[in-house]
Amino acid sequence: MELKNTILQLFPKLNEAIGTDGVNILEHSQQMTIPEGTVVFHQGDQCLNYLLIISGSVKVITRAENGREIVLYHITSGGSCVLTTSCLISSEDYPAEGVTESDVLALAIPKPVFEQYMGESRAFRKQVFHSYGDRLIKLISLVEDISFAKLDIRLAKFLLVNGSVNTPIRTTHQALATELGSAREVISRQLKEFENKGWVQLSRGKIEITNHDALARLLPSTN
Amino acid sequence: MELKNTILQLFPKLNEAIGTDGVNILEHSQQMTIPEGTVVFHQGDQCLNYLLIISGSVKVITRAENGREIVLYHITSGGSCVLTTSCLISSEDYPAEGVTESDVLALAIPKPVFEQYMGESRAFRKQVFHSYGDRLIKLISLVEDISFAKLDIRLAKFLLVNGSVNTPIRTTHQALATELGSAREVISRQLKEFENKGWVQLSRGKIEITNHDALARLLPSTN
DNA sequence: ATACGTTAAGTGATAATGTCACTTAAAACG
DNA sequence: CGTTTTAAGTGACATTATCACTTAACGTAT
Numbered sequence: 122m123e124l125k126n127t128i129l130q131l132f133p134k135l136n137e138a139i140g141t142d143g144v145n146i147l148e149h150s151q152q153m154t155i156p157e158g159t160v161v162f163h164q165g166d167q168c169l170n171y172l173l174i175i176s177g178s179v180k181v182i183t184r185a186e187n188g189r190e191i192v193l194y195h196i197t198s199g200g201s202c203v204l205t206t207s208c209l210i211s212s213e214d215y216p217a218e219g220v221t222e223s224d225v226l227a228l229a230i231p232k233p234v235f236e237q238y239m240g241e242s243r244a245f246r247k248q249v250f251h252s253y254g255d256r257l258i259k260l261i262s263l264v265e266d267i268s269f270a271k272l273d274i275r276l277a278k279f280l281l282v283n284g285s286v287n288t289p290i291r292t293t294h295q296a297l298a299t300e301l302g303s304a305r306e307v308i309s310r311q312l313k314e315f316e317n318k319g320w321v322q323l324s325r326g327k328i329e330i331t332n333h334d335a336l337a338r339l340l341p342s343t344n
Numbered sequence: 345m346e347l348k349n350t351i352l353q354l355f356p357k358l359n360e361a362i363g364t365d366g367v368n369i370l371e372h373s374q375q376m377t378i379p380e381g382t383v384v385f386h387q388g389d390q391c392l393n394y395l396l397i398i399s400g401s402v403k404v405i406t407r408a409e410n411g412r413e414i415v416l417y418h419i420t421s422g423g424s425c426v427l428t429t430s431c432l433i434s435s436e437d438y439p440a441e442g443v444t445e446s447d448v449l450a451l452a453i454p455k456p457v458f459e460q461y462m463g464e465s466r467a468f469r470k471q472v473f474h475s476y477g478d479r480l481i482k483l484i485s486l487v488e489d490i491s492f493a494k495l496d497i498r499l500a501k502f503l504l505v506n507g508s509v510n511t512p513i514r515t516t517h518q519a520l521a522t523e524l525g526s527a528r529e530v531i532s533r534q535l536k537e538f539e540n541k542g543w544v545q546l547s548r549g550k551i552e553i554t555n556h557d558a559l560a561r562l563l564p565s566t567n
Numbered sequence: 568a569t570a571c572g573t574t575a576a577g578t579g580a581t582a583a584t585g586t587c588a589c590t591t592a593a594a595a596c597g
Numbered sequence: 598c599g600t601t602t603t604a605a606g607t608g609a610c611a612t613t614a615t616c617a618c619t620t621a622a623c624g625t626a627t
Contacts, residue, residue, distance in 0.1 A: 183487065191491050204484075206477075208477065257426065270408075
């Protein structure tokens with residue numbers, strides 16, 4: 122079966138769970154396809170499934186009253202939605218919103234099955250814990266970035282990670298602002314500065330990197 | 345036994361684990377007392393125990409290169425150190441530092457015992473997951489606060505939570521800045537403004553609230 | 568009790584970022 | 598082709614951060 126191989130590849134820790142442990146995730150879970158732009162969960166939502174993303178990407182954001190947003194993280198191929206899981210268990214209000222950024226293929230494991238696996242399979246537990254730990258650590262990095270790192274550096278980093286000299290980045294300044302937790306105007310001005318220095322070329326909905334090295338020199342050596 | 349009752353009170357989800365499940369946490373764990381000001385873990389440290397805090401408090405901070413710090417969260421009585429746990433499992437570098445804020449009494453459960461409990465006790469799993477979820481959600485709130493909330497409001501909130509009209513807050517402006525992820529000078533100026541309005545009275549190492557209601561009016565109604 | 572070193576807090580200038588109230592321009596669509 | 602929508606630009610101003618200090622309060626040793 123094709124899907125099984127894909128899953129095993131994406132979730133190496135699940136090998137045991139699918140194989141020798143006698144629990145077969147595929148039998149007890151459901152494939153879901155979710156179109157782009159769907160709000161997968163809102164603040165305060167309850168979650169009834171443990172979700173594994175097979176393909177596509179989900180962004181998790183919080184919003185302030187004044188409408189400003191910040192992307193907390195993305196869940197991509199091979200990732201699981203730890204926050205929905207934790208929201209299921211914890212009594213606190215779920216403080217974020219998940220939106221698909223592309224068509225998404227996911228595997229939904231119902232809560233009781235999830236709990237059974239947690240008890241029976243060491244491999245499954247490891248997988249779940251690994252996701253949790255990663256998320257926690259990434260969130261801490263986000264806090265660090267937001268409170269310490271300067272915007273030009275964060276912006277340069279984003280550009281370098283998401284584009285290169287021949288692959289332009291297709292996004293709006295607003296989306297970039299949300300991604301970095303800043304304001305559109307600030308991003309626009311910063312990009313304009315980069316453009317004036319000849320490092321990027323801007324057009325509506327598109328950013329082309331024209332001088333990779335100059336942008337890279339902005340980053341601290343540890344990146 | 346006194347300690348057992350204390351633990352059961354602090355970690356209600358552990359009831360089952362200590363009682364009927366046949367695993368006795370007290371037998372397989374070790375009490376530790378840690379003096380105030382001890383660095384419990386550094387960035388990159390490995391952790392060999394799952395830690396439950398019985399009494400006292402640990403603060404978890406990150407530091408920027410320029411020396412600025414921010415408190416990520418505090419672990420107090422009844423809390424567990426999820427980050428050390430996750431650091432044990434995840435391959436990523438541990439991105440924070442833990443420092444005891446007072447003398448701390450903790451219960452250290454060695455890794456193998458921890459893993460055994462995770463397999464055998466549903467209650468223990470719940471406890472662990474609950475801690476994780478709470479931490480994740482609190483970190484998200486922190487991101488929200490840092491990126492959206494104005495400093496005067498965050499400061500007022502802190503003052504109201506940590507002091508009252510007859511119980512002054514004993515802390516330095518520097519510590520406050522770290523707590524809120526700001527700079528000392530900014531905190532000093534903001535506090536001075538509060539003082540000019542007659543809301544607080546400042547002296548070295550001490551902040552007295554003189555007008556609780558005025559401070560409270562600064563906060564959004566949802567708090 | 569006074570002097571001295573240490574730590575906490577204050578200050579002014581300047582830079583970086585965020586906010587507001589718009590305007591201008593590009594694309595999308597009938 | 599003209600009209601909506603959506604994206605991006607702009608100037609003025611507010612807030613927060615940074616730097617390079619100064620001043621004040623406290624602890625300690627004589």
